[in-house]
């Protein structure tokens with residue numbers, strides 16, 4: 001596996017851990033809904049301020065998403081998603097020299113975001129939505145394929161696996177093959193086990209403890225555990241007090257082979273991962 005990945009016109013160095021900062025342009029995301037979007041339009045001043053803070057704290061990628069995956073989240077039309085995501089991508093690309101990822105499952109959003117100049121696509125549905133596979137492939141951008149069991153509306157209704165690690169790896173392998181068959185270069189694909197997406201706390205813990213098994217696919221691994229329910233359950237903390245648990249999870253993920261961690265709390269995570277990278281490096 002190469003230790004960098006080409007994101008449009010720039011190489012993202014993966015020889016040390018990479019932090020991706022989360023920007024949710026939603027009213028209903030579980031941890032930060034409404035902070036950057038008022039239900040009518042993206043709050044561009046606040047978004048730029050947050051982005052700058054994340055960049056100065058050491059984020060190498062910013063992930064911009066308009067569609068919440070919270071169970072019971074409101075349905076979003078394609079136009080509404082475009083209206084949230086595209087202006088934000090534009091303003092970030094104008095103001096910052098940083099890799100911009102678009103968190104979307106919608107082909108039209110991928111296409112327009114790519115023409116705007118974003119560098120990466122992050123899809124929690126692993127390009128399974130209508131037209132997404134062909135569209136993403138045509139952009140030539142790197143793509144993160146994430147595993148989800150079920151759909152956001154029902155994914156936490158008693159998810160069951162015979163062997164969660166094997167099943168998630170098999171699914172991702174199948175999606176990687178579909179991407180390659182659609183013309184995507186293998187070295188532009190990132191994989192993600194999809195913590196919390198159709199998984200109990202126990203499933204999440206087993207996946208994290210066995211993250212090294214995902215290295216069989218020989219692709220960079222992304223992990224998102226930041227402020228998720230598993231962290232809240234283990235520490236008995238509400239969503240705004242999950243920083244310490246989330247940072248611990250990020251450190252474990254990197255020690256077990258994750259290349260990229262997707263987080264809300266960039267500063268704390270970057271400092272912790274400097275220790276993890278130093279230990280890994282000797």
Ligand code: 8Y7
Pocket residue numbers: 022065069103122123124144146192194195222223224225226228262
């Ligand atoms: C993940 C994600 C979310 C994740 C990747 C949240 C968009 C829920 N989680 N993308 N997106 N991996 N690749 O808690 O785990 O941020 S949304």
